[in-house]
Structures are given as structure tokens and as C-alpha cells.
Amino acid sequence: MNVPYRVLSLLRDNGPLSRAQLADRLEVPRPRLLAELDRLVATGKVLDAGPAASRGGRRSTLVRLDPGLRFAAVDLGASSIDIEITNGGLDPVASYSETADIRSGPVGILGRVSELLHKLGAKGHYTRLDAIGIGLPGPVSFRDGVPVSPPIMVGWNRYPVRDTLAREHDCPVVVDNDVNVMALGERHSGVARSVEHLLFVKIGSGIGSGMQHHGRIYRGAEGCAGDIGHIQVETEGPVCTCGNTGCLEAYFGGASLARDATAAALTGRSPALAARLAERGALTAVDVAECATGGDTAAIGLIRTGGQRVGQVLATLVSFMNPSMIVIGGGLAGLGYLLLAEIRSVVYKRSLPLATGNLPIVMSELGPRAGVVGAALLASELAYGGE
Incomplete structure (x- = not known):
């Protein structure tokens, strides 16, 4: 048993605990626990926090994480940078x-990330960083800390993201796919708390999934497990960013939805979208959602068709993985109940009753914060010595 990691993760997730409580939960000999606590105090990770409430007899001492511990959580999207500084x-x-364009390349984007982190430090939010966690919108070699042939990240292939940030900030860094990071965040602090077999689906500029088996992320042999956006749903179809045709992502996702909404506006199928296009010059998923809420049949049809295609792929995954919960997140989760209802309808119809009889399919509780929460969790795992 990795006792130091267990101690630190218990304090992270539960707040200050007494030495007696830690001994009870860890089920290790008290002398060993006390020796490990002394080492953690010496390394500056934990502090004594005064006497605990009496349980009869001599009162135990409370232990807490050092309040100066700091983690940086970075969530990079196709068009955004989100950063959060957290305590231990x-x-x-x-x-x-x-906002930021991931296609502008790793030097500019990571340079901006470092600039923002230094500014947050200059404002007094941290003295030093104990670890950085970062999620990237593409396939990642978790072992090497580099993106690998990411379709929407031109110029990022094999760029040393982990090593670049580690040198700049003099702390350990962990890099993962953004959907894996979101899945970790949702399970730790969102609607999927303590769910053992989770399928988190991100529908944003692209589509991907994070899979947890017995509470642990399944990354596959090379780290690209869950890349469902490039599953082919039609043998003949639009060209995808990956170079193949008929991928799920080519039919539904931020760019695809904007494309189809523009076509509906230009062909006269949607007066509401046509009016917005004339006014704004371009359409987004937000326009589709708002027009659908206003009763526009073309906008409603676009969402329903997209939800059906996503549901078609998820039904296959349900039969293969048998998850205990599916969580829908990402920017297009803002399309709301109409999208969720279509996904549920297809999954429940096409999957076996044994797999769906107790399968909730829900929206993310953390919403846009899922990525930074998961990145902070990854950073803490690295700093606390998790496996």
C-alpha cells in the first residue's frame, strides 16, 4: 500500500482528519502511520492542525494539507484557454x-499559458507550483506527455508539452487528452461521484469520450482509447478533419453543426437561421440552440439528427463497455434536453435491456469546469505520488 499517497488523497478529498481517523481508514499499524506522517510533515505537504474532537480518552491530533500547496489546471480547447489555480x-x-485558436501552434499557445500562469503568481495566488495538469483536444501519449497526430492541432504532433511547461515552471507536469481529464473531473466533483464504470462524452468542436473502468481511466495501449469522433457512421459522407469520410465528427460537432445550419439558412429551410446569418455573417451552435428554442423546425431537426447519430455510436459502446453512467458534456451540451432526449432514445432502443435497465444518461454537472477540475486532480495525483 502506498501509505503517503493514501494519506494525502484522503486529506484532499475529506479535509483535515485526526491521526486516529487516518489509522482507521487506512488500516495500517499506528507506528507506521505516525512515521509516514512525520515524513510528510518534513517534506512540507501536511501540517498538524490542533487537537481533534474527543472520542474518549486522550484526544488525537488533526492533520491537514499544507495551505500553501498549489496546483495549476489548464484546459485547452479548440478555441479557448481555461486556467485554474487550486490549493491542495x-x-x-x-x-x-x-479565447485562443489551437491551430496557432504550440509555441504561441504554451507561451500564452505560461504568461498567464506567471501573471497569476505575480498577483499572489501562488508562490510556487507543486504540479501542473493540462488537457489537450487531441490524442495524447500519456507516457511521453506529447500529442500524437492530433487532427485539429496543426503543428502540435510530438511537441514536448510536458517538458516545455516543466522547464518553464520548475515543477512536475502531467498531460492527457481533454476528454479523459473531463471524465476525471466529473467523477471527482460532479454528477458521476464514485461511479465505477463511467462513459463521459464530450460534444464540442469535435467529439470524444473518456472511459473509466473501476474508477480508473482506460487509455488503451497508446493513449488514444475513446476517440469516438472518428468512428465511421456512413460509408459515404463528408470528409472529416482526420482525412477519412463519414466519421461521426464530420456529421455532428461544432463545425459540422455550423456548416449544416448555414446550408439551412441559405436554402431557405430556416428563416430564423437566415435572419441571424444576415445579421451576424456566420452561425454557431448557440444560434441553432436559440432558434430551436424559438420553435424553428430546421434547427430542431439539426439537433435531433445529430443526437441520433451520437446515440447510434453510444449504443454500440454500451453493448461493448456496459457503463454504469453516461455523462454528456462539452460546448454542444448547451443544446440541452432536445439533444439529450434523442441520445437517450436511440441508446435505450438499440442496446440490450440488461445494459440499459439501470443506465442514467445525464448532462455534466460541472459543465465548462469539468476540464480544469480534472486537470487539477491529475496534478494532485502526480504531486502526491499516485500510481
Whole structure:
């Protein structure tokens, strides 16, 4: 048993605990626990926090994480940078978000990330960082800390993301796919708390999934498990960013939805979308959602068709993985109940009753924070010595 990691993770997830409580939960000999606590105090990770409430007899001493511990959580999207600084218990200390184009390349994007982190430090939100966790919108070699042939990240292939940030900030860094990171965040602090077999689906600029088996992320042999956006749903179809045709992502996702909404506006099938296109010059998923809420039949049809295609792929995954919960997140989760209802309808219809009889399919509780929460959790696992 990795006792130091277990101690630190218990304090992270539960707050201050007494030495007696730690001994009870860890089920290790008290002399060993006390020796490990002394080592953690010496390394500056934990502090004594005064006497605990009496349980009869001599009162035990409370132990807490050092309040100066700091983690940086970075969630990079196709068009955004989200950063959160947290304490050792993953409570947010500071946050910042801005738009950014991931296609501008790793030097510019990571340079901006470092600039923002230094600014947050200069404002007093941290003295030093104990670890950084970062999620990227593409396939990642978790072992090497680099993206691998990411379809929407031009110029990022094999770029040393982990090593670049580690040198700049003099702390350990962990890099993972953004959907894996979101799945970790949702299970730790969102609607999927303690769910053992979770399928988290991100529908944003692209589509991907994070899979947890017995509470642990399943990354596959090379780290690209869950890349469902490039599952072919039609043998003949539009060309996808990956170079193949008929992928799920080519039919539904931020760019695909904007494309189809524009076509509906230009062909006269949607007066509401046509009016918005004339006014704004371009359409987004937000326009589709708002027009659908207003009763526009073409906008409603686009969402329903997209939900059906996503449901078609998820039904296959349910039969293969048998998850205990499916959580829908990402920017297009803002399409709301109409999208969720279509996904549920197809999954429940096409999957076996044994797999769906007790299968909730729900929206993310954390919403846009899922990524930074998961990145902070990954950073803490690295700093606390998790496996």
C-alpha cells in the first residue's frame, strides 16, 4: 500500500482528519502511520492542525494539507484557454479564461499559458507550483506527455508539452487528452461521484469520450482509447478533419453543426437561421440552440439528427463497455434536453435491456469546469505520488 499517497488523497478529498481517523481508514499499524506522517510533515505537504474532537480518552491530533500547496489546471480547447489555480484540496484559488485558436501552434499557445500562469503568481495566488495538469483536444501519449497526430492541432504532433511547461515552471507536469481529464473531473466533483464504470462524452468542436473502468481511466495501449469522433457512421459522407469520410465528427460537432445550419439558412429551410446569418455573417451552435428554442423546425431537426447519430455510436459502446453512467458534456451540451432526449432514445432502443435497465444518461454537472477540475486532480495525483 502506498501509505503517503493514501494519506494525502484522503486529506484532499475529506479535509483535515485526526491521526486516529487516518489509522482507521487506512488500516495500517499506528507506528507506521505516525512515521509516514512525520515524513510528510518534513517534506512540507501536511501540517498538524490542533487537537481533534474527543472520542474518549486522550484526544488525537488533526492533520491537514499544507495551505500553501498549489496546483495549476489548464484546459485547452479548440478555441479557448481555461486556467485554474487550486490549493491542495482542489479548491479554486484563482481562475482565468480567454479565447485562443489551437491551430496557432504550440509555441504561441504554451507561451500564452505560461504568461498567464506567471501573471497569476505575480498577483499572489501562488508562490510556487507543486504540479501542473493540462488537457489537450487531441490524442495524447500519456507516457511521453506529447500529442500524437492530433487532427485539429496543426503543428502540435510530438511537441514536448510536458517538458516545455516543466522547464518553464520548475515543477512536475502531467498531460492527457481533454476528454479523459473531463471524465476525471466529473467523477471527482460532479454528477458521476464514485461511479465505477463511467462513459463521459464530450460534444464540442469535435467529439470524444473518456472511459473509466473501476474508477480508473482506460487509455488503451497508446493513449488514444475513446476517440469516438472518428468512428465511421456512413460509408459515404463528408470528409472529416482526420482525412477519412463519414466519421461521426464530420456529421455532428461544432463545425459540422455550423456548416449544416448555414446550408439551412441559405436554402431557405430556416428563416430564423437566415435572419441571424444576415445579421451576424456566420452561425454557431448557440444560434441553432436559440432558434430551436424559438420553435424553428430546421434547427430542431439539426439537433435531433445529430443526437441520433451520437446515440447510434453510444449504443454500440454500451453493448461493448456496459457503463454504469453516461455523462454528456462539452460546448454542444448547451443544446440541452432536445439533444439529450434523442441520445437517450436511440441508446435505450438499440442496446440490450440488461445494459440499459439501470443506465442514467445525464448532462455534466460541472459543465465548462469539468476540464480544469480534472486537470487539477491529475496534478494532485502526480504531486502526491499516485500510481
